[in-house]
Amino acid sequence: MEGxxxxxxxxxxxxxxxxxxxxxxDIGRMVTAATxxxxxxxxxxxxxxLGAGIGCPGSIDRSTGVVRTTPNLGWIDxxxxxxxxxxLDLPTVLDNDANCATYAEWWQGSGKGAEHLIGITxxxxxxxxxxxxxxxxxxxxxxxxxxxxxxxxxxxxxxxCGNRGCLEAYASGSSIALRAIEGIRSGSKxxxxxxxxxxLDHISSALIFEALKLGDEYAHEIITETAKLLGIGIANLIxxxxxxxxxxxxxxxxxxxxxxxxxxxxxxxxxxRSAFQRCDIVPGQFPLTAGIIGAAGIFISELTDS
Amino acid sequence: MEGxxxxxxxxxxxxxxxxxxxxxxDIGRMVTAATxxxxxxxxxxxxxxLGAGIGCPGSIDRSTGVVRTTPNLGWIDxxxxxxxxxxLDLPTVLDNDANCATYAEWWQGSGKGAEHLIGITxxxxxxxxxxxxxxxxxxxxxxxxxxxxxxxxxxxxxxxCGNRGCLEAYASGSSIALRAIEGIRSGSKxxxxxxxxxxLDHISSALIFEALKLGDEYAHEIITETAKLLGIGIANLIxxxxxxxxxxxxxxxxxxxxxxxxxxxxxxxxxxRSAFQRCDIVPGQFPLTAGIIGAAGIFISELTDS
Numbered sequence: 001m002e003g004x005x006x007x008x009x010x011x012x013x014x015x016x017x018x019x020x021x022x023x024x025x026d027i028g029r030m031v032t033a034a035t036x037x038x039x040x041x042x043x044x045x046x047x048x049x050l051g052a053g054i055g056c057p058g059s060i061d062r063s064t065g066v067v068r069t070t071p072n073l074g075w076i077d078x079x080x081x082x083x084x085x086x087x088l089d090l091p092t093v094l095d096n097d098a099n100c101a102t103y104a105e106w107w108q109g110s111g112k113g114a115e116h117l118i119g120i121t122x123x124x125x126x127x128x129x130x131x132x133x134x135x136x137x138x139x140x141x142x143x144x145x146x147x148x149x150x151x152x153x154x155x156x157x158x159x160x161c162g163n164r165g166c167l168e169a170y171a172s173g174s175s176i177a178l179r180a181i182e183g184i185r186s187g188s189k190x191x192x193x194x195x196x197x198x199x200l201d202h203i204s205s206a207l208i209f210e211a212l213k214l215g216d217e218y219a220h221e222i223i224t225e226t227a228k229l230l231g232i233g234i235a236n237l238i239x240x241x242x243x244x245x246x247x248x249x250x251x252x253x254x255x256x257x258x259x260x261x262x263x264x265x266x267x268x269x270x271x272x273r274s275a276f277q278r279c280d281i282v283p284g285q286f287p288l289t290a291g292i293i294g295a296a297g298i299f300i301s302e303l304t305d306s
Numbered sequence: 307m308e309g310x311x312x313x314x315x316x317x318x319x320x321x322x323x324x325x326x327x328x329x330x331x332d333i334g335r336m337v338t339a340a341t342x343x344x345x346x347x348x349x350x351x352x353x354x355x356l357g358a359g360i361g362c363p364g365s366i367d368r369s370t371g372v373v374r375t376t377p378n379l380g381w382i383d384x385x386x387x388x389x390x391x392x393x394l395d396l397p398t399v400l401d402n403d404a405n406c407a408t409y410a411e412w413w414q415g416s417g418k419g420a421e422h423l424i425g426i427t428x429x430x431x432x433x434x435x436x437x438x439x440x441x442x443x444x445x446x447x448x449x450x451x452x453x454x455x456x457x458x459x460x461x462x463x464x465x466x467c468g469n470r471g472c473l474e475a476y477a478s479g480s481s482i483a484l485r486a487i488e489g490i491r492s493g494s495k496x497x498x499x500x501x502x503x504x505x506l507d508h509i510s511s512a513l514i515f516e517a518l519k520l521g522d523e524y525a526h527e528i529i530t531e532t533a534k535l536l537g538i539g540i541a542n543l544i545x546x547x548x549x550x551x552x553x554x555x556x557x558x559x560x561x562x563x564x565x566x567x568x569x570x571x572x573x574x575x576x577x578x579r580s581a582f583q584r585c586d587i588v589p590g591q592f593p594l595t596a597g598i599i600g601a602a603g604i605f606i607s608e609l610t611d612s
Contacts, residue, residue: 115446137547139549140422141548143548143580146548149541151458151538153459155459239455240434240546242448274374277447
């Protein structure tokens with residue numbers, strides 16, 4: 001199947017405080033601007049655009065097109081699909097953003113055409129998705145792939161979900177930053193302190209990757225530990241699911257090859273040899289746009305299926 | 307599909323020291339005796355028996371019918387399928403024993419007909435299997451369901467695989483016994499000490515379940531902790547896979563309702579509400595014979611498929 005190249009890409013920071021309707025109106029404006037970029041101003045969008053795919057974080061009910069909850073945006077039972085459909089006057093398909101990202105990497109990316117692929121999205125939180133023989137595996141209530149809340153240390157760090165030792169409490173972008181901040185507050189020396197002019201709360205995972213590239217030893221230590229923790233989570237997936245490919249997408253991919261080598265090394269230690277050898281652990285080809293490409297891909301796949 | 311009732315059941319302790327050929331000859335004798343029980347001595351087995359299913363622990367290559375490794379028996383690259391086929395002079399099918407047990411519970415047991423079922427086998431080790439829409443999910447190298455080596459505490463107890471914090475290092479039959487022995491050696495009081503006449507090495511998980519039923523407080527503590535640890539492992543499966551049913555088979559089921567209530571309670575704490583609510587966590591209907599029933603079921607299913 002063709003596709004996978006974004007044209008007329010638009011992005012904008014979401015301001016959840018303005019409520020979902022305002023966010024959807026912004027999205028409508030961005031879609032109009034993007035389609036005009038690609039098709040020209042005079043063109044009737046309706047005649048040339050088949051429809052839209054919507055990727056949304058949180059718990060989704062695909063049958064009703066409703067977002068049940070999105071912890072980071074604070075939306076509850078919001079009928080996003082019908083709102084977008086009527087705003088654009090086009091057919092739409094709704095899916096979870098981690099499913100979209102996973103689909104993109106299977107459709108056009110690092111795990112193209114894999115028989116059994118698991119996607120892991122590393123951002124503010126950690127999510128994931130699963131493709132088996134060309135289909136997204138959704139599960140009994142549509143929440144396959146909540147790998148961020150996999151326990152890897154049951155007496156460990158407190159997670160935002162209230163439990164201890166979730167993978168997300170260690171290896172999400174914000175948890176990586178938090179671990180670094182805690183370490184520096186406890187006396188670890190790092191170039192990070194200078195990079196934020198002493199205001200440690202400004203340390204982000206992106207900045208830690210930058211410090212790593214500048215040769216900072218403490219950043220190296222934090223990333224090595226992060227890779228070990230991600231490697232443990234990935235080993236759990238390999239032991240349980242024996243997939244062909246595990247694709248990791250999101251900003252953390254910015255840490256580069258070093259991170260992936262260390263992830264693979266830890267995963268190898270904790271898995272059966274034949275299962276490890278058969279599983280590629282790779283960075284996503286679309287670290288920042290996988291969700292968008294996948295939403296379009298899922299729309300196209302459902303059009304073709306029906 | 308009909309079936310699922312074992313007739314003419316035979317079982318015998320495996321003596322791995324005698325080597326695989328001797329074990330297979332024993333199996334041949336048991337099959338002959340069992341079929342004679344059911345069909346009568348004079349009957350030609352060949353005419354009335356369609357074939358045999360073989361369930362075997364360890365890493366299996368189904369395409370060649372070879373057992374790659376069985377850690378507990380010490381077999382390496384043993385061509386079990388061809389040996390059994392020529393001994394019985396019947397068509398045979400080979401599968402991993404945990405896949406067989408999982409299939410049995412999906413085919414005729416506690417998770418009959420479930421869309422997405424995960425089986426967990428608790429014995430000397432911990433294994434598992436997965437059914438999705440009526441098919442066993444096998445994975446890239448046939449090792450789906452190695453849930454015993456899921457890390458739940460990455461700095462935790464040493465596992466026989468050499469890693470730290472595997473579920474199996476806490477909750478397999480032998481690990482449960484080991485934890486109890488360690489506790490008693492460190493001063494915990496228990497009726498178990500009397501039940502084994504002071505020879506603590508004779509404490510088994512079955513004996514701990516017996517002590518629990520006798521009202522022993524320390525056995526209660528050990529089982530409560532075991533349930534918590536199993537609940538963590540099961541929560542990881544629910545978060546990752548969002549199945550309809552998780553069936554637990556093996557001797558541990560002998561601990562009864564209390565164990566399952568405590569497992570569910572821990573799993574609920576660590577999963578999303580909708581995923582937990584949609585997942586039954588149940589003891590197997592065939593705690594000790596699931597492997598046998600499933601081997602037969604897989605044989606029948608492949609006969610019908612082809």
